[in-house]
Every structure is written in structure tokens, then in C-alpha cells.
Amino acid sequence: MKDETKCLHAGYTPKNTEPRVVPIVQSTTYVYDSTEEVASVFDEPTKSLIYSRFANPTVMAVEQKIAELEGGVGAMCTSSGQAATLLSILNICQAGDSIISLGEIYGGTVNLFAFTFKKMGIECIFVDKTASDEEISAAFKPNTKAVFGETIANPALSVLDIERFARLAHAHNVPLIVDNTFATPIFCKPFDFGADIVIHSTTKYMDGHAVQVGGVIVDSGNFDWTNGNFPELVEPDASYHGISYTKTYGKAAYIIKARMQLMRDFGVYPAAHSAFLLNLGLETLSVRMQQYYKNGMTVANYLKDHEKVESITYPGLETDANYALAQKYLKGCNGVISFEVKGGREGAMRFMDALQLASNEVHVADIRTCVLHPASETHRQLTDEQLVAAGIKSGMVRLSVGLESVEDIVADLAQALEQV
Numbered sequence: 082m083k084d085e086t087k088c089l090h091a092g093y094t095p096k097n098t099e100p101r102v103v104p105i106v107q108s109t110t111y112v113y114d115s116t117e118e119v120a121s122v123f124d125e126p127t128k129s130l131i132y133s134r135f136a137n138p139t140v141m142a143v144e145q146k147i148a149e150l151e152g153g154v155g156a157m158c159t160s161s162g163q164a165a166t167l168l169s170i171l172n173i174c175q176a177g178d179s180i181i182s183l184g185e186i187y188g189g190t191v192n193l194f195a196f197t198f199k200k201m202g203i204e205c206i207f208v209d210k211t212a213s214d215e216e217i218s219a220a221f222k223p224n225t226k227a228v229f230g231e232t233i234a235n236p237a238l239s240v241l242d243i244e245r246f247a248r249l250a251h252a253h254n255v256p257l258i259v260d261n262t263f264a265t266p267i268f269c270k271p272f273d274f275g276a277d278i279v280i281h282s283t284t285k286y287m288d289g290h291a292v293q294v295g296g297v298i299v300d301s302g303n304f305d306w307t308n309g310n311f312p313e314l315v316e317p318d319a320s321y322h323g324i325s326y327t328k329t330y331g332k333a334a335y336i337i338k339a340r341m342q343l344m345r346d347f348g349v350y351p352a353a354h355s356a357f358l359l360n361l362g363l364e365t366l367s368v369r370m371q372q373y374y375k376n377g378m379t380v381a382n383y384l385k386d387h388e389k390v391e392s393i394t395y396p397g398l399e400t401d402a403n404y405a406l407a408q409k410y411l412k413g414c415n416g417v418i419s420f421e422v423k424g425g426r427e428g429a430m431r432f433m434d435a436l437q438l439a440s441n442e443v444h445v446a447d448i449r450t451c452v453l454h455p456a457s458e459t460h461r462q463l464t465d466e467q468l469v470a471a472g473i474k475s476g477m478v479r480l481s482v483g484l485e486s487v488e489d490i491v492a493d494l495a496q497a498l499e500q501v
């Protein structure tokens with residue numbers, strides 16, 4: 082199946098007289114004919130359903146759809162993108178370990194990596210994408226367990242050189258984890274370029290309608306966890322009758338361990354109703370992404386020549402610093418454009434307050450056009466140094482172009498820019 086078809090059909094195939102649409106199974110639990118059968122499911126929790134803290138048929142249909150869209154062996158949904166990032170790392174890292182992350186990533190992820198992980202005894206070493214291979218290699222330590230980056234960084238909009246970072250990670254026997262939220266599998270499939278694990282905030286383009294907060298972890302099945310660096314996946318798990326994930330589940334060891342161990346213990350699983358809403362978004366993901374790209378290009382071309390615009394970042398523009406990487410890794414760009422309004426922080430705020438159609442909201446990838454001011458909103462917690470590392474300037478506006486008529490969007494931007 083091609084992506085457009087997978088969006089509609091993957092993960093759920095109704096049989097004779099069953100519902101056409103993925104049903105909402107709003108039930109915390111499942112019944113069994115005998116105690117013996119229940120007992121056997123505790124021995125092998127992937128055999129059938131037990132409890133909706135870690136598996137539910139509605140959520141599983143969505144997990145299967147996303148796994149197929151990314152080309153992975155399995156996926157696990159989480160109650161937020163943050164939960165997906167957290168579990169993707171905790172699944173292979175513990176106190177005393179370290180990870181390497183690109184500096185240009187989502188502000189919430191910076192907080193998690195730099196502050197909360199530190200309290201948990203996990204060190205994050207941030208590296209710059211412009212650093213040489215030698216400099217990045219020097220950041221690896223014997224306790225390094227993963228490399229992390231975003232396909233299209235939010236909000237810096239830089240494009241990750243996935244092949245390069247996969248090569249560097251693999252040379253040190255660790256996986257590359259890619260946050261593919263901004264590209265979606267429609268525009269980039271990181272596994273094709275050597276990434277091992279993909280995560281998403283499904284809150285963004287996958288949902289698209291701004292109705293559910295969610296996340297997902299997808300496993301490529303390609304990483305060799307038996308390389309000596311990841312005994313937790315190989316050696317007997319005392320919390321599961323001494324099971325060895327790599328021996329029992331082979332290629333799906335990572336994603337099954339994430340569910341059996343971490344989802345069991347942390348319980349950050351989405352509700353069936355949220356998964357149902359996410360599925361509606363996924364059904365039109367491919368069509369919506371193509372239109373975001375069209376509208377995004379038109380708006381970017383309008384802004385780039387505007388006298389009140391100091392600079393613009395949109396990887397779809399030929400003049401963009403990330404254009405070459407975008408050409409290599411992306412089949413299209415989303416609707417997110419970062420640009421600097423003349424007049425710094427004050428100019429940006431005046432412009433934003435003058436907008437009429439575009440709404441001022443702490444969101445991105447909404448079906449409706451929206452704006453936010455990273456320096457004073459999403460990235461407020463970051464120090465000036467971290468702001469620079471994340472690629473954020475004080476006059477920078479993050480515009481998320483929606484699916485309204487692009488003429489209406491441009492007219493709104495034009496009247497607001499006039500007031501700067």
C-alpha cells in the first residue's frame with residue numbers, strides 16, 4: 082500500500098458485518114473464560130489484552146497504522162509527545178548513563194534532557210549540528226546509550242542530516258532516535274536513512290485538528306541490541322519471569338520491552354477516545370500535508386521579499402540554509418515558517434497582536450493558521466545561551482500556516498505587517 086492508502090486502511094480491516102470505522106473500545110479491562118487463561122496472559126502479555134493501562138484495541142489499531150506508515154516493526158502510543166520522548170530514552174538508559182542530543186530541538190525536550198534527566202542521573206550532552214565528526218565523536222563516552230535529534234527542528238526548522246548522525250551513532254554502537262513530528266512519515270521516513278527509533282508528538286500534524294494530546298514510539302527493528310551495550314534488553318528481566326527481550330521477541334525487542342516494562346510501570350497510555358480522534362486525523366494526513374506544503378511555499382515566498390521581514394527560515398526556499406538537506410531528506414515541507422519581524426521583540430509582538438485570522442495560540446500544526454512567540458512563550462525557561470543553541474532570536478515569530486485559503490492568510494499577514 083502507498084501512504085495515502087495506509088492512512089485510510091492500515092491497522093484495521095473489518096470482517097463481515099463489523100463496524101467500518103475503528104470502534105472506540107472504552108473499556109479498562111477484558112474478560113476471560115478461565116483463571117488459567119488469565120494466568121497464561123501474565124506469562125506472555127503480548128498474547129492478548131489484559132488491561133488498558135498498556136494495551137487497548139482502538140489504540141492498537143492506530144499503533145499498527147503508524148508503524149506501517151514509518152516502516153517499523155511495531156509502535157506504542159503514549160499520552161503525550163513528552164511521554165514518548167521520555168520512554169524512548171528510559172527504555173535503554175538508566176542512572177549513570179548519558180545521551181547525546183542535537184542542541185536544536187523542541188524546548189520541552191531540552192527541559193526534559195537538561196534538567197529532569199539530570200535529577201534522574203542521566204546526563205545529556207548537547208552537540209551542535211555544525212560540529213565536525215571528530216568533535217561529535219569526542220562527546221561519546223563509554224556510558225553513552227543514544228543519539229537524539231529532530232528531522233525538522235521545532236522551532237529552528239533546521240533539517241537533521243540523518244545519515245550522518247546515524248553513522249556516528251552506529252560507529253559507537255548506539256541507536257539514533259529521531260523525533261519526526263514536523264516532517265511526519267508522509268514527508269520523511271527516517272528509517273530509510275538509518276535511524277533506529279522514531280518518536281512523534283501526535284498532537285501536531287498527525288492529529289492536525291488540535292483535539293488530542295498524544296505521542297508514539299516506533300521501532301525500526303534494525304538495531305542490534307545484543308552488541309554488548311544494552312544488557313537490559315538481553316539479560317533476564319526479573320520483573321517478567323526472567324524473560325530476555327531479544328531472545329523472545331527478536332527484532333521487536335525494544336518496542337515490546339517499552340510496553341511490558343515501562344508502560345506497565347508508568348502507565349502513560351492514551352485513552353481509546355483520544356486514539357479514535359488521532360485516527361481521524363491520520364486518515365487525511367497525506368492530503369493535508371500536501372496542502373500545508375503548497376500554502377507554506379506561497380506564504381514563505383510572500384514573506385521573504387517583505388520589507389518588514391528581517392529574515393525567514395523555511396527549508397522549502399532555495400535560499401534557505403537547510404535547502405540542500407531538505408531536498409535530500411524531505412518530500413515536502415510542512416506549514417511552519419519562522420521569521421524575524423523588524424524591530425525585535427516589540428516588532429514581533431505588535432505584528433502578532435494585529436493579526437485577525439491567524440490566532441495567537443501555544444500550538445503548531447493546527448489545521449487553522451496560528452502564531453506564537455518562542456522567546457517569550459514556549460522557550461521561556463531557556464537561558465539566553467540555550468535560546469541561541471536552539472536557534473531562537475527575540476524577534477522570531479513561529480507561524481504555522483493552516484489550510485484556509487492562502488489568499489486569506491496572506492491578506493491577514495499583509496495588514497498585520499503594515500502595523501509594525
Ligand SMILES: *Cc1c(COP(=O)(O)O)cnc(C)c1O
Binds near residue numbers: 231260284
Ligand atoms: C510538541 C512537540 C513535542 C512534545 O509533544 P506533546 O504532545 O506536546 O507532549 C515533542 N517534539 C516536538 C518536535 C514537538 O513539536
